[in-house]
Amino acid sequence: MVQRKSSPNLSSFCLNRLKEVRTARGLSQGELAARADVTRQAISSIEANRYLPTTVVALQLAQVLNTSVEDLFSLQSAGEVIEARLIDGVRPALSAGPLPRVKVVKVNGQYFARPVTGLGEVLSYTVAADGFLESREASRRGRSDASFVQVRLSRDRNSIEQEIAVAGCDPAIFLAGEHLRRRKDQTSVVGWTMGSTAALQALQRGEVHVAGIHLTDDSTGESNLPFLRRYLKASAYEVITFATWEEGLVVRPGNPKQIRSVADLVREDVTVINREEGAGARLLLDQRLGAAGFAGSQVKGYARTATSHLHVARLVSEGQADAGMGIRSAAQSYDLEFIPLQSARYDLVVPKVYLSSHPSLHHLFDTLASRPFRSEIAAIGGYDTTDTGKLQAL
Structure with missing residues (x-):
């Protein structure tokens, strides 16, 4: 049959x-x-x-x-050429050498392409590309806007259009994508690592389907919702909890500098690695420094930034910094010590219109609430899945 x-x-x-x-x-x-x-x-x-x-x-x-x-x-030819908007910062060189590999997503009728290298130094070798940028001449043909490029697909377009683009800084989103593939063959997640504010801005620009954020309100201690109420039209979005995680200071094994709180970060013998402006970890650092009566300018290394929680942990493990603000699971990945400061909710924000236009999104949120996925991220350590999959009242 x-x-x-x-x-x-x-x-x-x-x-x-x-x-x-x-x-x-x-x-x-x-x-x-x-x-x-x-x-x-x-x-x-x-x-x-x-x-x-x-x-x-x-x-x-x-x-x-x-x-x-x-x-x-x-x-359908796998070599089909489509036009896409190239985003995520620097335009790759299109001259000599191999053509840059890109991931492609379709959001609200528009194709977007990002270089696979934007996934990070490890994932760029483990995540297959969706296509390759055409030569510089072909990419610019007929277009005055340099942000548009021609992409020759290496997969069928129908499969690419099933992918869900998620911006945020929780590396476990890639695990969610793997569990989603097990449940639904044609659906996968393309995760783009960026801080909370940048993720929300990418969502508002229509470049991704979902934004992951962890922004704690300084006055109430509440996660995300106060911030979202200030910047989003509540009736147009849904907020679903991914997990609650532990945030704090990531320090080297044995904690040789005897760092116990953010007040120790202003010492002359302590160097930190920071996150980019707008990241939830940087906001937490600024809040705690201010509460202790210090400014970022008093912290050695404050201006030096890492691109993700895992990047912070790697730089600390290599001895390039004594401490950094991050999450427990990233510290455990590099066998580092962790000084907890707070528990915060990591929420996923999605426009309601996408829930109807991209039915695979429902499969993603069903996957988050499933027992196999919740058991796996709980086993990583540093995650509380009690509210995973819960709809928050924006």
Whole structure:
């Protein structure tokens, strides 16, 4: 009846429009299955691209839906070229050498491309690209706006459009993406590491589907919601908790400088590594320094920044800094000591319109609330999953 998908040929992919056509005809999966004399499970598997139909089944489906087989299933070139807006800072060199690898996402009808190198020094070698930037001349052809580029895809476009772009600083979002792939074959997460404020700004610019933030209100101690109420229209967004984590000072093994609080960071023999302006960790450092009567200018290394919690931990482990503000799980990843300062909620912010236009987002939030995912991040250490998946009242 159906045949299992084999490894795709590098030159072409099957573009599957069965669900689109079935829905347009007003048929449920069960109704189509009954009329085509196949099982509902077969229809579900074909629509999810887990299986390819045989010629006989494809003909039956086309007959029931009063269309052609070619309209339901067609080969699509993997070398298709699309236009995308290049974001995430510096434009890669497009002259000599290999063409830059990029990840591609589609948000609100617009394609965005980011260099894979933006994932970081480790993930850039473990996450496959979605395509490659065309040459400088091809990318600029017909466009005065240099932010637009031509991308030659290395995957089929339909699969790319299922991806969910998440901006934020929790590295566990990549685990969420892996659990999501186990539940839904065609859906994955593209995580872009950036501080809370930058993530929220990327969301407002329409460059990502979801922004992850951890910003504690100094006066109330409440996580995220006071900040979001000041800057967002509450009726247009949903806020879902990813987890509650421990934030504090990451220090070297054995804590040789005997750092106990942020007051120790102003000592002459202590050097810190900071996060970029707008990051939740930097905000916490500033809050605690101010409460202790100090300014950032009194801290050696305050102006030097790292790009993520893991980057902070790595620089401390290499002896390039004595301490940095971060999360417990990052400290544990590098066998560092951790001085807890507070527990804070890490929330995901998503425009409500995306929940209807990108149905895979519901699968992501279902994954977050699932027992397998919650058990795994709880086992990492430093995470409390009691409220994971909970909708917060913005």
